[in-house]
Amino acid sequence: MTVQIHDGTRWHAVCTLDDLQPGRGVAVLLSDDEQIALFRDRSDALYAVDNRDPFSGAQVLSRGLLGSRGDRPTLASPMYKQVFDLTDGRCLDEDTAPDGAPAVLRRWPVRLAPSGGAA
Amino acid sequence: MTKSDGMTENNGMTTDDRSIRDLVLVGHGMVGQRFLEAWTEQPAARGWRVTVLAEEPRPAYDRVHLSALFDGRTAEDLSLCPPGFLAEHGIDLRLGDPVTAIDRAGRTVTTRSGTEVRYDVLVLATGSVPFVPPVPGKDAAGCHVYRTIEDLDAIRADAEAAGTGVVVGGGLLGLEAAGALKAGGLATHVVEFAPRLMAVQVDDGGGAVLRRKIEDLGVTVHTSAGASGVVTGPDGRVTALALSDGRELPADLVVFSAGVRARDQLARDCGLPVGERGGIVVDAHCRTEDPDILAIGECAQAADGRVYGLVAPGYQMAETAARTLAGPAGEGFTGADTSTKLKLLGVDVASFGDPHGTAEGALDVLYSDSRSGVYRKLVIGPDGALLGGVLVGDTEAYGTLRPLAAAGKPLTVAPEQLVLPAGFASAGPVALPDDAVLCSCHNVTQGAVRAAVRDQGCDSVAAVKKCTRAGTGCGSCLKQLATVVTEELEAAGVSTSKGLCEHFTHTRAELYEIVRVTGITAFTELLDRHGSGEGCEICKPTVASILASLGNGHILDGEQGALQDSNDHFLANLQRNGSYSVVPRVPGGEITPEGLIAIGEIARDHGLYTKITGGQRIDLFGATVDQLPVIWSKLVNAGFESGHAYGKALRTVKSCVGETWCRYGVQDSTALAIELELRYRGLRSPHKLKSAVSGCARECAEAQSKDFGIIATSAGWNLYVGGNGGMTPRHADLLAADLDRETLIRTIDRYLMFYIRTADRLERTSVWLERLEGGLDHLRAVVLDDSLGIAAELDELMARHITGYQDEWAETLADPGRMRRFASFVNAPGTPDPAVTFVPERGQIRPARPGESGQTLTAPVLVAGARLEVLTP
Incomplete structure (x- = not known):
């Protein structure tokens, strides 16, 4: 099974499901200034969000830990440990990043497709 | 309340706007x-202008903890006047200009500088x-008193050139001063006129236990002896103190601390x-004979005819005086509880109620x-009420006993249950009546604390402290306060979970026991059976650490790999730009030239920034x-292994060169440090662990700041155990002395395993030890005397750790499954991360x-002449 991410124009095959360890993420390079953090949880749900941590500016979110807060699936940044809601990308701990921008991660459509099928 | 500067300046003889009254x-x-x-x-304070005339050169500070200045705290740390407090209330504080005269008829005071200040009300708080x-020679150079920061500075300056110090006075302040001299590195003597130490607070039995404990610490005690004269040398400096029993104690420094006036x-x-016997006579409202003059604290003789030398009664008088001035005379001050609990020279001493059993029929x-070294005495009245008591060596029960004594009601449990050690006492917790005063500094009853929780919405100890001030004085009631707050919250149905996070209601120590007993090795199984939800960044690494402590194989294998914090996940330390640093282990800080060259070559070839760490090893940044x-395959080939700088695990065992090289060393500290580092390397724990070995008492390895x-x-x-540097430094406590190598190692084994088993998440040994019920004595009993009967288990766990140790990095390199994670991008594994870039600085790189605009680092980096340039090929 191939994991595919949609960049707004088309689907990209980025890896196979086996490349993903439940509970952890990997980084995906779309272009020089676009990195995506891709996660698989233990029920095999997939999430794709910005790899850039708005609080440190570093491209590190793929190295964060998955979890839950209440019934929301979450991602904790490995840098300063802010927690993001994976369903809407919002930071649950702070509303704005140090640069004044809203602390919200862009979410990318992600799907599982039979191998070889990038459409 | 705000006022213009001009009005404050006008506070002199000339009358200005008389609608504002002057409080001095x-x-x-x-x-x-x-x-x-x-x-x-x-509220009545509006409309008053407050001027404070002070003798000392700095605002109010915590005199009770003066000796902390010898432990590295600064005068600023002791300050009691919060920044902005004076400005906010428009208070005019004039330092270094004491009042020299009061003109009651003219209602003015004159200061040393000659300034006259008018008052409507005068409050005297001149202290003692x-x-x-x-005695002859009392003013010689080298003679000191112990009251102000300036006194302490003078003692400290003299102590530098002194070898021996004598404190005259074995009371509370005398022992404080002795503690300060000892901390200053002096051979210390205490001379006390009475037949025992702390004669006012403790009885003969308690005094004897206290004396033994203090002598064990190396302080020499002379009781039933007074000072009869100070002997000086030709330069006029102290050389000895002559005693009333005819002896002479050689001394370079004398501190008089024989009470206050x-x-x-x-x-x-x-x-x-x-x-x-001195003290300005005041009534229950702290007024002197002149209704416009009040006196509070140590300068006053209270309505009960006593002059109180403790801070708690002083605070009560301060509050009484404020109420008196504010309006219809409220509750007065007619005497105070002189109960005390303190740590003198590291020895816990407490005395409460009527410690000497002076009441008729007291038993x-x-x-x-x-x-x-534990002494507990309770004084029981004929009706079975607790009247008072003395505690030395273990003052744990003070928080309950003092309010019980103050309540004066017959005890509901047999008094012997209250003095026996915890293991023998069968009684449950003792219920305090609601009118019992929990915090005697601020006179807050248990009932008031309960009401704050019940009616005022305080839902934590912090909130109760803020609302009632309970626990904000000496802090001795905090433990009891926490118990009452928790009880009341539970009674109100508020859950006071001590759980790790929302997914586990267990503490880390409880989870450790669950994992140990059930043998569960997978986080999801633990979560599904004992927790809820999906876990989080708190419980996942905690459980990962517990699994690793209990020896469950490589930390990156199977499900464990998904639990690790980023640092453990990549076996390296995440830096601010998303790059990592690498620290190979250098046991004991000993490294061969070949080792240095190998590290240097690897760093050079990969263009890494190098820095020497505080733990005597080398950190390579920018990977x-x-x-x-x-990088690691090269390091492993050169004979290095993981330094676990990324883990909550043993970091380093720092050492000095010891007797092998050093002129002063008495043992081979380097060899021991290497042995210990190799023994405990890779040991996962609730927080990082640091250690050091010094080869002599000069302590160059700073062992007393280590776990x-x-x-x-x-x-x-x-x-020594429980030391810490960092944000809240703590000097380590001496756990055991003069151990042979084998006993030393066995003791450390058990200490570490006991800590790993019982500590909270991210709780350093310093905090754990402070929290540990029974403290150092309990720890000593567990690891040296096996009081809990778990020593064999702890030994076995450590043995398992040592035999199971494998270098995490060598094992990772050998396993393709573990290696998969080290790809920059899952869809472009060979591409360097374009977001991690560097620029040159001081001949190396920085993010x-x-x-x-920086450059990515891709090996090899070319070196051009003396100027380092980071180039991409």
Whole structure:
């Protein structure tokens, strides 16, 4: 099974499901200034969000830990440990990043497709 | 309340706007400051202008903890006057200009600089002066008193050139001063006129236990001896102290700390009555004979005819005076509880109620154990009420006993249950009546604390402290306070979970036991059986650490790999730009030239920034995740292994060179440090663990700031535990002295395993030890005497750790499954992360700042001449 991410124009095959360890993420390079953090949880749900941590500016979110807060699936940044809601990308701990921008991660459509099928 | 500067300046003889009245406070000590706080809280304080005339050059500070200045705290740390407090309330504080005279008729005071200040109300809080016995030579160079920061600075300056110090006075202040001299590195003697130490607070039995404990610490005690004269040398400096029993104690420094005398001269000079033994006479509302003059604290003789030398009664007088001035005379001050609990020279001492059993028909219940240095005496009245008591060596019960004694009601449990050690006492917790005073500094009853929780919405100890002030004085009631707050919250149905996070209601220690007993090895199984939800960044790494502590194989295998924090996940330390640093282990800080060259070559070839760490090793910065395996394969080939700088695990065992090279060393500290580092390497724990070994008492390895530190003695090794540097430094406590190598190692094994088993998440040994019920004595009993019967288990766990140790990095490199994670991008594994860029600085690299254009690092980096340039090929 191939994991595919949609960049707004088309689907990209980025890896196979086996490349993903439940509970952890990997980084995906779309272009020089676009990195995506891709996660698989233990029920095999997939999430794709910005790899850039708005609080440190570093491209590190793929190295964060998955979890839950209440019934929301979450991602904790490995840098300063802010927690993001994976369903809407919002930071649950702070509303704005140090640069004044809203602390919200862009979410990318992600799907599982039979191998070889990038459409 | 705000005023213009001009009005404050006008506070002189000329009358200005008389709608504003002048309150003048003489003295800005602890009680003076407390008065200002209590006064400014009164609505009536509006319309008053407050001027404070103080003798000392700095605002109020915590005199009770003066000796902390010897432990590295600064005068600023002791300050009691919060920044902005004076400005906020428009208080005009004039430092270094004491009042020299009071003109009651003209209602003015005159200061040393000649300034006259008008008052409508005058509050005297001039405190007391140290009493110096009138012996010949008392003013010689090298003679000191112990009251102000300036006194302590003078003692400290003299102590540098001194070898021996003598403290005259074995009371509370004398022992404080002795502690300060000892901390300053002096051979210390205490001379006490009474037959025992702390004669006012403790009885003969308690005094004997206290004396033994203090002598064990190396302080020499002379009781039933007074000072009869100070012997000086040709230069006029102290050389000895002559004692009343004819002996002479050689001394380079003498501190007189034989009590205090009320500073009542100002009152005497203006005709106000003073007590027979000093102290300005005041009534229950703290008013002197002149209704416009009040006196509070140590300078006053309270309505019960006593002059109180403790801060808690002083605070109560300060609050009484504020109420008196505010309006219809409220509750007065007619005497105070002189109960005390303190740590003198590291020995816990407490005395409460009527410690000497002076009441008619009073009987004693006594427990004394000279071996462990514990003494407890309770004084019981004929009706079975607790009247008072003395506790030495273990003051744990003070929080319950003092309010019980103050309540004066018959005990509901047999008194012997209250003095027996925890293991023998069968009684449950003792219920306090609601009118029992929980916090005697601020006179807060248990009922008031309960009401704050129940009716005022306080849902934590912090909230209750803020609302009632309970626990904000000496802090001795905090434990009891927490118990009452928790009880009340539970009664209200508020859950007070001590759980790790929302997914587990268990503490880390409880989870450790669950994992140990059930043998669960997978996080999801633990979560599904004992927790809820999906876990989080708190419980996942905690469980990962517990699994690793209990020896469950490589930390990156199977499900464990998904639990690790980023650092453990990549076996490296995440830096601010997303790159990682690498620290190979250098046991004991000993490294061969070949080793240095190998590290240097690897760093040079990969263009890494290098820096020497505080733990005597070398940190290599700037690696991206995909470079880590290449760098580590080179390090492993050169004979290095993981330094676990990324883990909550043993970091380093620092050492000095020891007797092998050093002229002063008495043992081979380097060899021991290497042995310990190799023994405990890879040991996962609730927080990082640091250690050091010093080869002599000069302590160059700074072992006393470590989780476990070892200092060589001529007879073996002294083991210190619970030390910490960092944000809240703590000196380690001596756990055991003069141990042989084998006993030392066994003791450390058990200490570490006991800590790992019982500590909270991210709780350093320093905090754990402070929290551990029974403290150091309990720890000693567990690891040395096996009081819990778990020593064999702890030994076995450590043995398992040692035999199971494998270098995490060598194992990772050998396993393709573990290596998969080290790809920069899952869809472009060979591509360096374009976001991690560097620029040159001081001949090395540093992360490019936002907006700065840097370059990615891809090995090899070319070196051009003397100027280092980072180039991409």
